Amino acid sequence: MKPILLLIACVLSLSANSFAQTTETFDIATYRPPAGWKRQEKPGAIIYATSDESKGTYALITVRASGESVGNPAQDFESDWQEFVVRQFKVNARPEIEPERTAAGWKIITGGAAFQNDLGPGAVLMSTYSGNGRKFSVSAMFNSRDHLPAIEAFASSIKLKTGPGKQLNATGENQQAQAVGNRSGAQPPVTQFAGEGYTFATSNFDDGWNAAIKSDWVEVTKGDTTVLLHYGITMTDEMRQDLSNSYWNKIAANKYTIRNLYPTNYSVLKDFPYYFVQADATEKATGKSVFVSFRVIPKNGTAYCYEIVTPTKDSFSRQFPSMDTIENLSGYNRFAIGKSDLIGSWQAGAGAFTQYYFVSSGNYAGMNITVSNLKYVFVNGTSYRTEVKAVTNNVYASEKEVGRYIVGNWDISTTDQKGKLSNFSAWFEATKGGRILHLLNKKYSSEHYLLGKDR
Structure with missing residues (x-):
């Protein structure tokens, strides 16, 4: 462990x-x-x-x-x-x-x-x-x-x-102590990924949006609107002082000649700010006049930056009437799977720890910890094996499964050694230099694995 x-x-x-x-x-x-x-x-x-x-x-x-x-x-x-x-x-x-x-x-x-x-x-x-x-x-x-x-x-x-x-x-x-909550969650993969060799690098969605994998972002386009979904960047203490302008200046501003930079806007509806910058600008690469909107979404110490380029401010407002519509753009970082793409070993780690606090003082009173590791090995395009290792309350457990699988572009079906059939929605999420494999059980939506390829 x-x-x-x-x-x-x-x-x-x-x-x-x-x-x-x-x-x-x-x-x-x-x-x-x-x-x-x-x-x-x-x-x-x-x-x-x-x-x-x-x-x-x-x-x-x-x-x-x-x-x-x-x-x-x-x-x-x-x-x-x-x-x-x-x-x-x-x-x-x-x-x-x-x-x-x-x-x-x-x-x-x-x-x-x-x-x-x-x-x-x-x-x-x-x-x-x-x-x-x-x-x-x-x-x-x-x-x-x-x-x-x-x-x-x-x-x-x-x-x-x-x-x-x-x-x-x-x-x-x-x-006297009392348990007041349980914080848990799967951790993002930390293994390195191969950057080349996957079957699909573009996606065309039914609503008219198209996505393409680039070296530093996923480029999503529809008509005359372009969105750059920048890959996650680890936040630093310096960047935290002003997330909006720090990341705007770091990864977006140098593409444009700025004519008018609008004040940073914050949410008044929720208990956290929206980190959001907008500007009237001219694209240096094309010379076109554009309206740029830039949002930073911090998650667990990582900044995810969405750069939206529209012809005008009115065009932006029509397409993105709320901040939620901007955050939903992350759903376009989704790419189909080819049969040969899965061959190899994919892993995910997860952990949970329960903290205990004293009712009267609020002071800390101990914890329980559970950690686990899931490995999928897709062998030759038809057979697979899995291994789950976990430690909970000083008890170690391990479970193995072998069987056969069938891959569709957006689906994976597995049949284990006992004949149990499991159907998953499946897709790749692009990252800097590689992919994360998503497996979402079609019957049990809480069973959602995010797996990184380690070899």
């Missing part, structure tokens, strides 16, 4: 042995390290590690030196996630983020994601504490719930210094 980064503030009922352990202090934190774990000092960090070779399990806790807060807990979290999870641990999955909490004067954000590496499926979580002009992060990585009690006990012992001579427990007092 995969490593899991755990930065959590939790309040649990701990054993007497846990309280008997010697405390240690590093930077602004005092805590009780897990008994029997190996300690290692690194520049700016203390690492505690353990492993069980007979079971093939391991765990890693890292306490990191505090840094200067930017004054925004969400930005503090994102910055540390990119530095400690993405850059240092090479985990590219975007986190599912829990609502911000406050304890002992610290604002705490926790996020987690499932991912897959050579060691199997896993999950990664991180919590960042922001307050008093500082930010502080603790992390844990593990591949078995066997180590979770020690990790939670460690997190519950953390006390953070809030000022000279003053130190407060960042997790509050021990009270």
